[in-house]
Amino acid sequence: MDEVHIRTRRDHASEIAEDYVEAIAEFVAVKGSCRSVDLAECFAVTPATVNNTVARLVRNGLVITAPYQPIGLTSKGRKLALKCKERHEVVNAFLIAIGVDAGTAAADSEGIEHHISKTTLAAMKKILADGWPAISIAIEKQNE
Amino acid sequence: MDEVHIRTRRDHASEIAEDYVEAIAEFVAVKGSCRSVDLAECFAVTPATVNNTVARLVRNGLVITAPYQPIGLTSKGRKLALKCKERHEVVNAFLIAIGVDAGTAAADSEGIEHHISKTTLAAMKKILADGWPAISIAIEKQNE
DNA sequence: TGAAAATTTTAGCCTTGGCTAATTTATTGG
DNA sequence: CCAATAAATTAGCCAAGGCTAAAATTTTCA
Numbered sequence: 022m023d024e025v026h027i028r029t030r031r032d033h034a035s036e037i038a039e040d041y042v043e044a045i046a047e048f049v050a051v052k053g054s055c056r057s058v059d060l061a062e063c064f065a066v067t068p069a070t071v072n073n074t075v076a077r078l079v080r081n082g083l084v085i086t087a088p089y090q091p092i093g094l095t096s097k098g099r100k101l102a103l104k105c106k107e108r109h110e111v112v113n114a115f116l117i118a119i120g121v122d123a124g125t126a127a128a129d130s131e132g133i134e135h136h137i138s139k140t141t142l143a144a145m146k147k148i149l150a151d152g153w154p155a156i157s158i159a160i161e162k163q164n165e
Numbered sequence: 166m167d168e169v170h171i172r173t174r175r176d177h178a179s180e181i182a183e184d185y186v187e188a189i190a191e192f193v194a195v196k197g198s199c200r201s202v203d204l205a206e207c208f209a210v211t212p213a214t215v216n217n218t219v220a221r222l223v224r225n226g227l228v229i230t231a232p233y234q235p236i237g238l239t240s241k242g243r244k245l246a247l248k249c250k251e252r253h254e255v256v257n258a259f260l261i262a263i264g265v266d267a268g269t270a271a272a273d274s275e276g277i278e279h280h281i282s283k284t285t286l287a288a289m290k291k292i293l294a295d296g297w298p299a300i301s302i303a304i305e306k307q308n309e
Numbered sequence: 310t311g312a313a314a315a316t317t318t319t320a321g322c323c324t325t326g327g328c329t330a331a332t333t334t335a336t337t338g339g
Numbered sequence: 340c341c342a343a344t345a346a347a348t349t350a351g352c353c354a355a356g357g358c359t360a361a362a363a364t365t366t367t368c369a
Binding site for chain 2: 325328329
């Protein structure tokens with residue numbers, strides 16, 4: 022059991038980092054640059070919190086910025102952002118595929134994405150690409 | 166976007182509480198009582214951390230205990246534990262159903278469970294009970 | 310241009326959830 | 340029964356991630 026919870030804790034430590042790089046990449050892509058005020062609005066936190074968090078991400082080598090300047094990603098940050106974006110989109114699409122409404126899917130995928138392993142992500146992608154796996158319950162029920 | 170992240174933060178704040186009540190319920194069920202040492206081993210944290218966390222859960226009305234005594238749940242705690250256990254089991258079973266191996270399913274469901282809304286949980290349960298959406302339609306058609 | 314507005318930063322505070330080390334209390338075996 | 344061991348608590352530390360309030364900087368527009 023331990024290893025499981027150790028991973029969960031590790032996942033959590035990187036959740037905010039992942040959310041930030043994903044958002045920064047998005048703002049840069051959509052409006053050309055990313056500012057503190059954008060992230061504050063996006064995450065519903067104060068500018069002070071953004072400043073604090075961005076400083077940590079700079080220390081971690083994910084983000085580059087300078088005082089009163091826009092916020093950008095390092096190549097490491099861009100790489101992470103890309104991975105997260107893809108994973109996020111897969112989870113979102115998958116939730117919709119299993120019948121969850123778009124609004125709920127968007128909300129849930131935001132929380133879920135950070136806890137999806139490579140294996141589970143692959144399983145979701147496979148289903149999105151190839152359809153459902155071998156039929157079990159439904160047909161068995163029908164055949165009873 | 167904001168509301169989504171506000172919910173994610175709220176979810177996270179209750180994650181550890183949920184994990185603890187779930188574990189406490191499990192220890193009580195399996196071995197009759199729950200001690201600090203059980204939780205420390207379960208979550209791979211030090212006894213000091215367990216003490217600290219349990220004190221918080223007591224403040225929050227989920228847990229009852231006394232110095233050097235076993236750790237139990239309040240009725241509020243039991244109710245939460247039950248809800249979490251069921252949700253956890255659904256997520257786990259669902260991951261296995263989509264083709265994820267049991268070990269990965271166990272690990273991923275641990276992190277995912279806290280971010281699953283009622284709606285998504287219902288979608289997973291429906292699939293576990295009735296089979297895949299597209300297949301169901303196919304069978305319905307066959308039965309026409 | 311220069312004053313008001315917006316943005317960013319700083320300082321100082323808080324809770325959560327970790328840790329170690331030392332102490333206290335219970336438990337167990339000789 | 341009491342000493343050794345195990346378990347639990349306490350004290351004090353830390354980083355993450357929030358906040359407010361005030362100061363500094365940049366931007367905007369009259």
